[in-house]
């Protein structure tokens with residue numbers, strides 16, 4: 001990453017271009033299959049969720065099982081905002097125009113992200129005394145609390161669910177925010193400041209002895225991770241246009257954790273790959289209907305067993321082994337341990 | 338009792354763990370630029386003294402002053418900010434980080450740019466990162482670790498791990514360095530090198546050093562002043578010659594044959 005900002009700008013431009021091309025094709029009578037679009041949104045949202053959780057679980061080494069809770073906070077906040085305040089804001093923004101709708105959507109997403117970040121702070125601070133399994137249990141409990149609260153809040157439909165008026169989510173917003181999430185997490189970690197997250201992961205006592213405020217780092221990881229989970233939730237809300245509290249249960253959290261583990265904790269590229277693979281897998285298996293989830297689970301177990309270091313690392317070392325066999329030259333680094 | 342020139346002062350420090358008094362009414366002073374040894378049998382409370390000084394534990398009674406100011410109740414990272422760095426008896430490097438990053442993390446306190454600079458990645462950020470890289474590489478070169486630059490700390494040879502821990506502590510730019518059994522697990526040649534290394538860093542970085550060590554050749558060889566603990570109580574202090582001939586110390590720790598390297602008890606590996 002020599003010029004990360006340029007790279008980010010270029011990829012945002014690419015997202016805009018592709019998104020525009022898709023909508024142009026739609027308007028000129030060659031619409032892209034809606035199913036593919038929705039799967040593409042799911043993949044982008046998974047990337048956002050997994051990369052942001054990787055900051056907490058992978059880089060900082062805090063075992064959080066509450067990501068679906070942060071996602072729910074963002075999804076409901078953004079959904080309610082655009083549905084209730086949107087119609088009032090549009091006239092103020094000069095009436096019904098793509099610009100006005102974009103502003104409404106962006107605002108809803110960002111406020112959703114902030115709401116999730118705030119919940120991240122509320123969970124993060126008291127949970128900091130806990131480690132490992134205990135932290136996992138507390139964050140899991142917290143996620144369930146959010147779900148139960150939503151289920152019992154009639155204003156957002158309770159357990160019947162909540163309909164979001166606008167289907168704002170498109171390729172640009174989804175992949176734009178995915179790029180931003182990747183950029184933010186990688187830029188944070190790739191700096192002297194950011195090595196502190198890895199230090200906390202490796203040894204908290206030693207990290208403190210090096211002058212690192214471990215509490216501050218953990219809270220930063222929680223709040224940043226939660227913020228992007230909230231953004232992911234907002235995109236989800238405006239893609240499905242229907243929110244049901246049970247969609248944010250701990251199974252959802254575990255799905256995201258699995259992406260992080262399979263991607264190789266603290267390896268952003270691997271986590272992105274795992275998010276793509278694990279989101280596409282159930283879709284690919286759709287034709288075999290009834291056995292779909294059985295096969296999915298089986299494949300998951302096989303992947304976990306064969307790639308304990310993470311999908312990406314395994315592919316990397318597999319390629320290396322293959323190269324070595326072809327060329328007879330050792331390409332593996334001398335330091336392995 | 339805070340005489341001028343005294344960098345670290347412990348006044349009547351006591352810490353109890355349940356019924357066990359690990360350190361009892363300890364008075365200890367380390368003056369500016371001094372090299373003080375802290376010795377005693379296994380379980381005497383030496384590491385506990387380090388943990389008290391660095392804020393890992395809070396004293397049950399007593400006070401700790403650094404540079405004339407009380408550092409009681411401060412968290413370990415704040416104490417490092419004040420200028421106290423340490424190494425650990427059981428090496429605690431960042432095992433998965435490279436040798437380079439282990440030292441880089443220790444520059445943390447002296448990094449001006451925080452999260453916003455890391456995200457924006459402007460000129461100031463790149464300049465500072467380049468400056469830190471240069472300083473880390475310089476330190477690695479001084480301590481002959483540069484060939485391990487990209488090696489994960491956990492795959493370093495044992496002696497180099499101990500050395501890296503000292504380098505990492507130095508990178509926080511301390512005024513007082515606490516070394517907990519730096520010679521443990523080293524062979525005689527490495528021990529001799531370690532002694533000159535300790536003298537060298539004390540000169541170069543103008544340090545005060547408090548050294549816990551079981552190897553008497555090392556302790557007697559470099560310390561000007563030695564404090565002896567037994568069951569958490571200070572039983573003697575003085576210069577090496579006085580300690581070597583002190584009857585109480587011989588009985589509790591050194592044994593009759595006090596000229597040799599190893600005292601009665603040996604540290605666990």
Ligand SMILES: Nc1ncnc2c1ncn2[C@@H]1O[C@H](COP(=O)(O)OP(=O)(O)OP(=O)(O)O)[C@@H](O)[C@H]1O
Nearest residue numbers: 354359378379380381382383384385386426604605
């Ligand atoms: N956190 C703790 N809880 C309970 N007891 C403790 C704790 N830390 C230390 N102790 C006890 O305090 C006493 C002093 O231990 P300490 O580790 O300071 O000894 P030491 O002088 O460093 O010994 P060694 O030479 O073996 O390293 C021991 O009896 C130890 O069991």
Ligand SMILES: [Mg+2]
Nearest residue numbers: 383384385426
């Ligand atoms: Mg000890």
